[in-house]
Each structure stands twice: as C-alpha cells, then as structure tokens.
Amino acid sequence: xxxxxxxxxxxxxxxxxxxxxxxxxxxxxxxxxxxxxxxxxxxxxxxxxxxxxxxxxxxxxxxxxxxxxxxxxxxxxxxxxxxxxxxxxxxxxxxxxxxxxxxxxxxxxxxxxxxxxxxxxxxxxxxxxxxxxxxxxxxxxxxxxxxxxxxxxxxxxxxxxxxxxxxxxxxxxxxxxxxxxxxxxxxxxxxxxxxxxxxxxxxxxxxxxxxxxxxxxxxxxxxxxxxxxxxxxxxxxxxxxxxxxxxxxxxxxxxxxxxxxxxxxxxxxxxxxxxxxxxxxxxxxxxxxxxxxxxxxxxxxxxxxxxxxxxxxxxxxxxxxxxxxxxxxxxxxxxxxxxxxxxxxxxxxxxxxxxxxxxxxxxxxxxxxxxxxxxxxxxxxxxxxxxxxxxxxxxxxxxxxxxxxxxxxxxxxxxxxxxxxxxxxxxxxxxxxxxxxxxxxxxxxxxxxxxxxxxxxxxxxxxxxxxxxxxxxxxxxxxxxxxxxxxxxxxxxxxxxxxxxxxxxxxxxxxxxxxxxxxxxxxxxxxxxxxxxxxxxxxxxxxxxxxxxxxxxxxxxxxxxxxxxxxxxxxxxxxxxxxxxxxxxxxxxxxxxxxxxxxxxxxxxxxxxxxxxxxxxxxxxxxxxxxxxxxxxxxxxxxxxxxxxxxxxxxxxxxxxxxxxxxxxxxxxxxxxxxxxxxxxxxxxxxxxxxxxxxxxxxxxxxxxxxxxxxxxxxxxxxxxxxxxxxxxxxxxxxxxxxxxxxxxxxxxxxxxxxxxxxxxxxxxxxxxxxxxxxxxxxxxxxxxxxxxxxxxxxxxxxxxxxxxxxxxxxxxxxxxx
Numbered sequence: 088x089x090x091x092x093x094x095x096x097x098x099x100x101x102x103x104x105x106x107x108x109x110x111x112x113x114x115x116x117x118x119x120x121x122x123x124x125x126x127x128x129x130x131x132x133x134x135x136x137x138x139x140x141x142x143x144x145x146x147x148x149x150x151x152x153x154x155x156x157x158x159x160x161x162x163x164x165x166x167x168x169x170x171x172x173x174x175x176x177x178x179x180x181x182x183x184x185x186x187x188x189x190x191x192x193x194x195x196x197x198x199x200x201x202x203x204x205x206x207x208x209x210x211x212x213x214x215x216x217x218x219x220x221x222x223x224x225x226x227x228x229x230x231x232x233x234x235x236x237x238x239x240x241x242x243x244x245x246x247x248x249x250x251x252x253x254x255x256x257x258x259x260x261x262x263x264x265x266x267x268x269x270x271x272x273x274x275x276x277x278x279x280x281x282x283x284x285x286x287x288x289x290x291x292x293x294x295x296x297x298x299x300x301x302x303x304x305x306x307x308x309x310x311x312x313x314x315x316x317x318x319x320x321x322x323x324x325x326x327x328x329x330x331x332x333x334x335x336x337x338x339x340x341x342x343x344x345x346x347x348x349x350x351x352x353x354x355x356x357x358x359x360x361x362x363x364x365x366x367x368x369x370x371x372x373x374x375x376x377x378x379x380x381x382x383x384x385x386x387x388x389x390x391x392x393x394x395x396x397x398x399x400x401x402x403x404x405x406x407x408x409x410x411x412x413x414x415x416x417x418x419x420x421x422x423x424x425x426x427x428x429x430x431x432x433x434x435x436x437x438x439x440x441x442x443x444x445x446x447x448x449x450x451x452x453x454x455x456x457x458x459x460x461x462x463x464x465x466x467x468x469x470x471x472x473x474x475x476x477x478x479x480x481x482x483x484x485x486x487x488x489x490x491x492x493x494x495x496x497x498x499x500x501x502x503x504x505x506x507x508x509x510x511x512x513x514x515x516x517x518x519x520x521x522x523x524x525x526x527x528x529x530x531x532x533x534x535x536x537x538x539x540x541x542x543x544x545x546x547x548x549x550x551x552x553x554x555x556x557x558x559x560x561x562x563x564x565x566x567x568x569x570x571x572x573x574x575x576x577x578x579x580x581x582x583x584x585x586x587x588x589x590x591x592x593x594x595x596x597x598x599x600x601x602x603x604x605x606x607x608x609x610x611x612x613x614x615x616x617x618x619x620x621x622x623x624x625x626x627x628x629x630x631x632x633x634x635x636x637x638x639x640x641x642x643x644x645x646x647x648x649x650x651x652x653x654x655x656x657x658x659x660x661x662x663x664x665x666x667x668x669x670x671x672x673x674x675x676x677x678x679x680x681x682x683x684x685x686x687x688x689x690x691x692x693x694x695x696x697x698x699x700x701x702x703x704x705x706x707x708x709x710x711x712x713x714x715x716x717x718x719x720x721x722x723x724x725x726x727x728x729x730x731x732x733x734x735x736x737x738x739x740x741x742x743x744x745x746x747x748x749x750x751x752x753x754x755x756x757x758x759x760x761x762x763x764x765x766x767x768x769x770x771x772x773x774x775x776x777x778x779x780x781x782x783x784x785x786x787x788x789x790x791x792x793x794x795x796x797x798x799x800x801x802x803x804x805x806x807x808x809x810x811x812x813x814x815x816x817x818x819x820x821x822x823x824x825x826x827x828x829x830x831x832x833x834x835x836x837x838x839x840x841x842x843x844x845x846x847x848x849x850x851x852x853x854x855x856x857x858x859x860x861x862x863x864x865x866x867x868x869x870x871x872x873x874x875x876x877x878x879x880x881x882x883x884x885x886x887x888x889x890x891x892x893x894x895x896x897x898x899x900x901x902x903x904x905x
Contacts, residue, residue: 110559113555130149304343372524376518419489425493471613729746
C-alpha cells in the first residue's frame with residue numbers, strides 16, 4: 088500500500104517575496120493569484136492526454152504530485168493549459184546542413200532553412216542547440232558559384248543576430264548553443280571567437296571532443312583537421328590532401344597546442360565548454376538508430392537532429408525528514424520520493440502529446456523516441472538538511488543514492504507505462520540493452536522487464552538548471568545539482584513606475600534552519616557554499632551522479648580568479664577520465680568585466696561566522712573607466728551643460744555641449760566614480776560649419792561606453808585643418824602667467840573643451856553614494872560578488888553564468904537560463 092507523504096517542517100515555512108515576484112513575473116496567468124491555481128491549470132492540461140474516463144483521476148494525481156514537489160520545467164509551468172501557441176518544451180537541437188537553401192546531400196536543411204526553423208522554434212518559446220560542423224570550412228570550394236566558402240563562424244554571426252531579433256513566447260529571448268567538432272578545420276576560429284567583445288552574445292559555445300582527440304592530447308600526437316568539402320586551390324597548394332576515406336585533410340596541428348588554445352579561452356572567457364561526444368554516443372540507449380553531435384543550450388540534454396528536452400525537476404528538500412537533526416535523526420524519504428518519480432514519468436510523457444510543436448520534424452522525432460527528463464533541484468540544500476557536506480564523500484554518496492533511486496523508479500514506471508500505452512516506435516531490445524549503453528547497467532530485474540515488455544521512453548533522466556522554478560516553487564532552494572551560492576542577498580528591483588525596492592532573499596535551508604531554532608550566526612560546517620569548496624570537489628559531485636543519469640548534468644564549476652592555469656586544465660582531463668559527458672567552468676577575471684565589490688573567498692567555512700576574522704576589501708581587478716557599457720541605462724542621468732566659446736578665423740564661435748555621467752563602482756567598498764558615457768549637442772545651434780559636431784558626439788558616446796574615450800579624445804586633439812589655428816583656453820607658463828591656448832583645428836579645440844569638463848568632474852572628491860543601497864551585513868560566509876557582464880537589474884558588472892543561468896552575484900538577479 089502506498090504511503091501518504093509525511094508533512095515536513097518546510098511545508099509551513101512562510102513564503103518569501105522573491106518567490107511571489109518570480110511567480111507573478113514568469114508563471115501566473117490571467118485570473119491566477121497563487122501557485123495552487125497554477126498547479127491546477129497544469130494538472131488539468133497534462134491529464135487531458137488520458138482517456139476521457141480517467142482524466143479526472145489523473146488530474147487529481149498530477150495535482151497532488153505537483154504539490155509534493157514534482158514540478159515542470161519553466162515552459163510547462165508557464166504555458167500548459169493556456170490558449171497561447173507556445174511549446175511546453177524548453178529546448179531543441181536543430182540540424183544545419185552544408186548548403187545555403189534546400190537540403191544538402193545528406194538531407195540536412197540548408198543554412199537559411201535551418202535559420203528559419205530555429206527562428207520559429209525560438210518564437211514559440213524553445214531554446215536551440217546546433218552542430219555547425221557540416222558547414223564547409225573557410226577557403227573550401229563552392230562549385231555551384233565558383234567561389235570559396237566563408238566558413239561556419241561567419242554563419243554563426245547570422246544565427247546570433249536572428250536570436251537577438253526574435254522575441255520568444257513569454258517575452259523571453261531564445262537561448263542557443265553552438266557546437267563545432269574538434270576536427271573541423273575552422274575550430275581555432277570558433278574557439279577564439281568570443282575573445283571579440285560583443286560577438287555571439289546570444290550563444291553558449293562548446294567544442295565537440297572525441298576520445299581519439301583526448302588520447303592524442305595525452306600522447307602529445309598530431310591531430311588532423313578534416314572535412315568532406317574539397318579545399319580551394321590555395322589550400323591544396325599549401326598541403327591539403329585527400330584521405331582514403333574521401334575526407335580532406337586541411338592541416339595537421341599538435342593536439343596539445345589545440346587543447347591549450349581551448350583551455351586558455353575557457354580560463355579567460357568561460358567559453359568554450361567541452362562536450363565529450365565519444366562518451367555521449369557510447370552511453371546512448373539509442374546508439375543503434377542515431378548519432379548525437381550537439382546538446383541543448385545548457386548541456387544537460389545531448390540530442391539528435393530535431394530532438395527535444397521535456398523536463399520536470401523534483402524538489403529534493405521536500406523529502407527530508409527531521410531536517411538538521413534538530414527533532415530526531417535526519418532522513419531522506421526514499422519511498423515517497425520514488426512514488427513521486429513514477430507519477431512524474433507519466434506526466435512528462437503526457438507533455439509530449441499536449442504540447443504545441445513549432446515544427447513537424449520535432450513532433451515526429453519526439454513521437455518516435457518519446458524522450459523525457461525527470462530531474463531534481465535542491466541537491467545542495469537537501470544534503471545540508473541531512474547534515475552532510477556537499478564536498479565530502481558522505482555527501483556525494485547520498486547524492487548518488489538519490490540519483491540511483493530516481494533512475495530505478497523512473498525506468499520501472501516507464502516499463503509499466505509501455506504495458507499500458509505501448510513502447511516508443513524506435514525500440515529494439517537488443518540494441519537498447521547492448522553492452523556499453525546506459526540501459527545495460529540497469530539492475531537485472533529492470534533489464535529483464537524491458538526485454539519482456541519494452542519501455543515507453545527512450546531516455547528518462549536529466550539534471551537541468553532550475554533557475555527561476557527553484558525561486559518560484561522551491562523557496563529558493565539550491566539550483567539543480569548545485570550547492571548554494573550564498574545564504575542571503577539583497578534583491579534590488581526597478582519597479583514599473585521607475586521607483587526602486589529591495590528586500591532580503593534567503594537560501595531555503597538557511598532560513599529553515601533559523602525557523603527551527605538554529606543559530607545562523609554559528610552555522611554547522613555542513614553549510615557550505617559553492618565558492619567554499621575546491622573545483623575538484625565540484626567535478627567529483629558530477630562524477631558521483633552521472634552514472635545514474637542517462638543524458639547529462641548541467642553544472643557550472645565556479646573557480647576562483649587566482650586558480651592556477653595548470654590545475655584548471657587538469658579539471659577537464661579529470662572530467663574526461665571520469666567519463667563525464669561535458670564540462671563548463673566560470674572563472675572571474677578582468678577580461679570578463681569589472682566587479683562591484685571584491686573580497687577573497689575563504690578556503691573553508693569556519694565553524695562560527697562570528698569568530699571569523701574580517702575579510703579585507705581589495706581593489707577592483709580593472710579600471711572601472713574602461714569597462715565596456717553595453718548600452719545606455721534607461722532613465723535620466725546626471726549631466727552638465729557647458730557653454731564653449733572659442734575663436735576661429737571667422738570670429739567668436741559659441742556652442743553648448745551636454746555630457747551625461749553614470750556612477751560606476753570603483754571596486755573599493757561601495758565607492759563610485761562618475762564616468763562620462765554620453766555626449767550631446769542640443770538641436771538648433773549647429774550651423775553649417777559645426778554639423779560635424781553632432782556626429783562626433785555620437786561617436787564619442789560610443790567610445791565612452793566602449794571604454795576608450797581617452798584615446799578617442801587624444802586622437803581628436805591631433806586633428807589639423809587648413810583654416811588656421813583655433814583659440815580656446817589658457818595655459819600656465821613657468822613664471823606663473825597664463826597665456827591663450829591654440830589648437831590646430833576646431834575638432835581639436837572641442838576635444839580639449841571636453842577634456843576640461845571631464846577633468847573638473849574628476850577633481851571632485853570621490854563620491855560616497857550608494858546607488859544600490861547600503862551594504863548588508865553578511866549572514867555566515869557569503870561569497871563576494873564575482874566579475875561578469877552588466878546586470879540589467881542593479882547595473883553591477885557581476886552577471887555570471889551559474890549552472891546554465893545568468894546570475895548576478897551582487898543583487899541576485901536571475902536572468903535567462905539556457
């Protein structure tokens with residue numbers, strides 16, 4: 088008899104504002120006021136796939152499962168049961184062929200057909216991954232036009248701009264993953280592309296690496312860059328040759344040199360990631376009928392062309408009994424968990440039948456294999472509630488046990504579902520259970536059941552990022568498989584009317600510990616944050632869990648800025664040797680952006696936060712006046728208007744210039760410095776001889792936001808003309824007398840005037856304004872803000888990539904998740 092899930096202390100915890108905010112902004116629809124109404128909508132939608140006489144019963148079961156913690160991924164929670172034509176599927180992989188239009192020789196859609204398909208997919212709410220390796224390299228022959236190819240990187244630019252233009256369902260920009268194989272002749276251009284600021288902003292990128300390449304790295308061997316397309320005459324003259332298998336070898340490079348290029352780019356720019364395609368395909372249950380060369384944007388779903396990820400995480404914290412051992416020995420309720428997993432399998436299988444499909448090819452691919460992805464969120468919090476350190480062997484062992492029980496429950500449920508509704512059409516027992524596949528490592532009784540009855544779903548498990556669903560539905564439980572990033576932070580919001588509000592956001596386990604009477608100023612050592620553990624321990628957690636997940640795990644390994652490069656490289660070798668399917672890292676550094684406030688992270692969590700010595704504040708890693716500002720902030724800025732009078736051969740000239748300033752963090756405490764970011768000459772005063780000033784002001788504004796204003800002004804000061812000198816300003820002689828200052832052109836004079844405006848502004852004392860609010864007192868040992876891109880919420884350059892999601896380490900804003 089099935090047990091009724093026990094009530095847990097966390098069930099009565101008061102809702103925090105962040106959950107309501109995200110719920111309203113992302114998920115509630117017209118007429119809905121709380122999560123319970125949303126759950127009812129989703130349960131009703133998923134039950135509609137059942138036989139008419141069973142729908143009411145399954146609606147009740149699905150509703151109970153949602154309340155127990157088996158939620159859907161973002162698209163399901165947002166769009167299920169609505170009348171909008173948005174997909175319930177988070178992500179897809181789209182094929183791209185080696186031709187411009189139509190299909191190529193292997194049946195893959197041409198580049199612009201693939202672009203059209205991707206735009207339609209993103210418009211309906213799905214993110215997209217692509218393998219661009221079929222596109223012929225730069226310099227290859229194009230017989231039809233008698234020209235040379237421009238290579239895949241040039242076309243990725245087009246896909247990037249398309250994504251920036253297309254607004255997806257729910258007002259969310261589509262996420263994209265671009266993959267190129269390690270043997271593609273343009274792989275070096277691909278690896279280094281993101282070193283150019285602003286390039287491919289709408290893409291995550293990963294290199295598809297084979298086991299053969301990794302072995303070549305270990306052996307210090309050469310590596311061939313090959314493609315089926317014939318090189319142009321110049322490349323052939325340079326040594327390109329054709330192999331016996333018909334592939335053209337464009338060049339050979341030392342494998343270690345190529346590997347070092349990848350590692351250096353990942354170290355400096357957090358990309359590219361690595362996909363171990365050999366492991367992905369060897370482990371694939373469907374190795375007999377498909378080859379995988381790409382993943383969805385966050386990497387947890389390796390997928391074939393037109394494949395999809397139908398995801399639903401389970402909130403692990405809901406199944407911890409007697410948390411923290413404060414009212415008895417803590418325990419994980421595996422029986423209740425397995426019941427919820429079994430029902431979640433059916434719910435996600437139904438999603439495939441009720442969703443809107445952007446493309447017919449996606450519908451057909453899904454129907455043939457019925458992939459789903461049961462996962463979890465809150466692993467870091469659940470381990471703390473069980474009094475286990477995330478970075479200790481005992482914590483990893485518990486995580487592996489949870490994943491193993493989830494695997495077994497899901498596969499058993501899918502076998503039972505196959506008996507009721509039928510197997511997936513591509514099922515072949517011998518191929519599915521062949522040695523080496525994930526299914527071949529299942530317990531023998533499950534393998535026997537699969538061979539006898541078949542199975543409903545080809546794949547069942549996926550550990551995805553859970554960004555906003557954890558905030559909205561799990562009381563800010565730790566994201567996916569991740570440990571918590573911080574215990575508390577202050578969320579600062581710009582409201583619709585332009586006003587600002589702020590409130591505390593608290594980690595679920597931290598606030599539950601406080602509610603149950605624990606002292607949050609003296610946290611036990613099993614409260615451990617992401618930056619309080621070694622990078623190797625992050626990888627070790629993936630190594631412990633991956634054997635029980637039939638697809639992959641989305642996890643970003645955050646490493647400190649001073650992490651040694653050689654150790655960093657070893658992380659990726661460790662991941663390959665551990666038979667992981669991929670790895671993504673993030674290391675804060677000056678190249679990625681400035682930091683609002685930086686403090687060195689402690690090596691380990693002290694037993695008492697109150698006893699810990701103060702951590703000194705250190706300087707920002709780069710000059711805040713040179714950080715790239717991607718766009719002008721909305722709203723009014725502090726500005727000065729200056730009348731400038733100067734003399735040319737035509738007599739006295741007058742004009743007014745307006746310079747707008749933005750307070751930017753210096754990296755020293757909460758200090759800011761005023762930075763000029765916009766220059767403007769009011770309309771109506773530009774006579775014919777001054778029309779150049781308007782365009783110059785626009786160019787200076789771009790230079791200011793790009794971080795090279797000083798150089799631009801210096802160049803303007805050097806401009807000369809043939810109309811005689813221009814008098815503006817004075818300079819002081821050694822004897823103290825002041826004399827007029829002459830310039831070689833009107834351009835140079837205006838540049839001098841602007842330099843004077845900036846100099847006067849900088850002579851003011853360093854402002855002590857706190858545009859983001861007073862610093863909050865740390866609760867425990869929260870990590871410092873980390874360098875990253877500009878946060879759209881608070882403006883700090885602290886937006887990093889955390890578990891596949893954009894996350895601001897200053898204000899906690901959660902941006903898009905791949």
